[in-house]
Amino acid sequence: MPIANIDATSTFAPEKMQKNGLFASDQLFCDVYCLEPGQEQRVHVHQESDKIYHVFDGAGVFTLGDEESEQVAGDVIHAPAGIAHGVANRSAARLRCLVVIAPPPRH
Numbered sequence: 001m002p003i004a005n006i007d008a009t010s011t012f013a014p015e016k017m018q019k020n021g022l023f024a025s026d027q028l029f030c031d032v033y034c035l036e037p038g039q040e041q042r043v044h045v046h047q048e049s050d051k052i053y054h055v056f057d058g059a060g061v062f063t064l065g066d067e068e069s070e071q072v073a074g075d076v077i078h079a080p081a082g083i084a085h086g087v088a089n090r091s092a093a094r095l096r097c098l099v100v101i102a103p104p105p106r107h
Contacts, residue, residue, distance in 0.1 A: 006056060010034050010096055017041055019099075028102035035060065035089040035096075043086035051079040051101045053087065058095035060087045 004022040011018050012034045023030040033041065033053075043063050053062065059072045063086045064079055070090075071077055079085035089095040 004030075006032055006096070006098065012036055012094060022098075024104065026103070028100055029104045030101075031099045032056070033087070033097045033099050034094065035087070036094060037089055037092050040088035041086045043084050045084050046079075046081060046101065046105050048081055049101050049103055049105050050081050051085060051099060053077040053079070054098040056096040056098050058089065058093050059091045060095045060097065061090050062087050 002023060006022075009020045009022060010032050011020055014036060017039045018034040020032040020034060021029070022032060035041070053076065055071050055073050055075045057073045059070055061068055061070050062077050063084065064077065065083050087095075087097065
């Protein structure tokens with residue numbers, strides 16, 4: 001049974017946002033995004049993949065299409081395929097999000 005621990009897997013770095021892999025398959029992948037204050041994931045699009053962000057702790061400003069909104073621990077954001085999305089940590093505290101993308105983007 002695959003099991004991962006979010007706390008044990010989370011790493012932060014002063015240089016840039018960290019993507020910490022939890023699970024990966026042909027159908028999805030699941031990461032923990034760790035953002036220090038002032039860091040961001042640039043706005044981008046996955047044409048064929050949906051993304052779910054679950055704010056695990058902290059607060060982030062999420063972009064979805066033309067909208068921006070601050071979300072806090074416990075909130076879940078759905079970025080459908082083909083819609084621009086991203087997250088910025090504009091707070092003074094660390095931000096962690098559990099992120100699931102399905103199907104995984106093909107590189």
